[in-house]
Amino acid sequence: MLTCGMVGLPLSGKTTLFSLLTGYIPPEGKTSAIAMADVPDSRVDFLEKMYKPRKTVYGQIQVTDLAGLSEGTGKTAAFLDSIRPAHALIHVIRAFAGTFPHPLGTIDPLRDFNIVNHELLLADMALVETRLDRIKTASKIKGSAKEQLPVLEKCLQHLLEEKPMSMLQLGEDERQLLQGLVFFTDKPQLLVVNLSEEDVGKNPAWLSTLEALSNEKGWRLLALSAKIEGEISQLTPEEQSVFMKELNISEPGTALVAREAYALLGLISFFTVGSDEVRAWALKNGGTALDAARTIHSDLARGFIRADVMSYQDLKELGSETAVKEKGLAQLVGKDYVVRDGDIVHIRFNV
Ligand SMILES: Nc1nc2c(ncn2[C@@H]2O[C@H](COP(=O)(O)OP(=O)(O)O)[C@@H](O)[C@H]2O)c(=O)[nH]1
Ligand SMILES: [Mg+2]
Numbered sequence: 284m285l286t287c288g289m290v291g292l293p294l295s296g297k298t299t300l301f302s303l304l305t306g307y308i309p310p311e312g313k314t315s316a317i318a319m320a321d322v323p324d325s326r327v328d329f330l331e332k333m334y335k336p337r338k339t340v341y342g343q344i345q346v347t348d349l350a351g352l353s354e355g356t357g358k359t360a361a362f363l364d365s366i367r368p369a370h371a372l373i374h375v376i377r378a379f380a381g382t383f384p385h386p387l388g389t390i391d392p393l394r395d396f397n398i399v400n401h402e403l404l405l406a407d408m409a410l411v412e413t414r415l416d417r418i419k420t421a422s423k424i425k426g427s428a429k430e431q432l433p434v435l436e437k438c439l440q441h442l443l444e445e446k447p448m449s450m451l452q453l454g455e456d457e458r459q460l461l462q463g464l465v466f467f468t469d470k471p472q473l474l475v476v477n478l479s480e481e482d483v484g485k486n487p488a489w490l491s492t493l494e495a496l497s498n499e500k501g502w503r504l505l506a507l508s509a510k511i512e513g514e515i516s517q518l519t520p521e522e523q524s525v526f527m528k529e530l531n532i533s534e535p536g537t538a539l540v541a542r543e544a545y546a547l548l549g550l551i552s553f554f555t556v557g558s559d560e561v562r563a564w565a566l567k568n569g570g571t572a573l574d575a576a577r578t579i580h581s582d583l584a585r586g587f588i589r590a591d592v593m594s595y596q597d598l599k600e601l602g603s604e605t606a607v608k609e610k611g612l613a614q615l616v617g618k619d620y621v622v623r624d625g626d627i628v629h630i631r632f633n634v
């Protein structure tokens with residue numbers, strides 16, 4: 284299961300956003316929470332109208348909230364452990380004034396961005412140093428440890444220059460030697476700037492600076508107000524569209540966050556359709572028809588024969604499965620077929 288971990292200074296709005304994404308409100312003081320978030324998709328909405336199924340299921344991602352008490356107080360490493368297994372980070376940055384004072388006294392998104400990334404760097408450094416110490420203090424350095432030593436030294440040097448692990452060029456064999464070491468600065472980030480209500484729909488100048496920084500690292504940035512998102516989530520769909528028009532936004536920010544996070548994890552969607560269920564399934568980009576079958580059920584993979592595939596776009600444009608088939612746009616594919624985002628897949632199997 285691919286997971287996004289929430290990260291950010293205390294009182295930045297992590298848990299608020301986590302709850303909006305997942306619908307789960309963690310009990311106060313819990314160390315960390317894990318829940319699934321729906322990934323809104325207008326294609327699923329369209330297919331639902333077309334098939335009128337009994338049940339509709341969106342794609343999902345797993346999200347881990349970070350415990351919120353002592354981050355940034357020197358006890359970071361232990362807190363960060365809960366998000367170490369995450370494949371990508373949702374980094375929440377506070378830009379709202381709010382009633383609770385900022386732990387550092389002032390609102391300064393750029394400073395907070397740097398602090399959190401520095402904490403992640405320190406945590407990685409500590410990881411490398413611990414491993415190096417262990418190898419060096421062992422009574423006898425064993426074969427694999429001896430090989431690991433120069434790679435670890437290389438990592439440490441790189442981190443000491445304040446550079447993230449994602450920027451370190453390593454050979455395949457070197458990567459192999461680092462297996463089992465999970466680095467925070469190797470994880471891609473989605474920056475979510477938690478704006479003041481009055482800044483929503485506007486583009487404050489400082490936001491461009493942060494955006495440039497994130498682009499530099501190949502990351503993505505979104506700006507929203509968790510408070511307003513909370514209000515939107517309480518409205519009926521009709522009220523929502525009126526409210527969002529007033530705010531000059533086209534879609535709830537949480538929907539964008541879920542979709543960006545999905546992409547950051549390298550996931551695409553394929554669909555299964557029918558009168559029983561319309562469903563989006565998350566698949567690692569590059570996955571095959573056999574992987575798709577396995578995603579649905581291990582029986583489908585075991586007894587896989589072939590798969591019927593048509594694209595969502597073709598179905599939408601032509602209006603029915605029959606029309607797509609008549610145009611010769613439906614395909615019968617084997618297990619090695621590489622699934623594309625938006626494929627509608629029907630697995631033929633025999634067990
Ligand atoms: N005004 C305002 N308050 C917010 C916003 N997001 C979160 N808060 C409040 O800030 C406090 C801390 O939020 P929380 O989500 O617990 O932050 P965490 O420590 O990062 O998990 C709570 O009282 C929230 O209600 C926001 O966008 N605007
Ligand atoms: Mg929290």
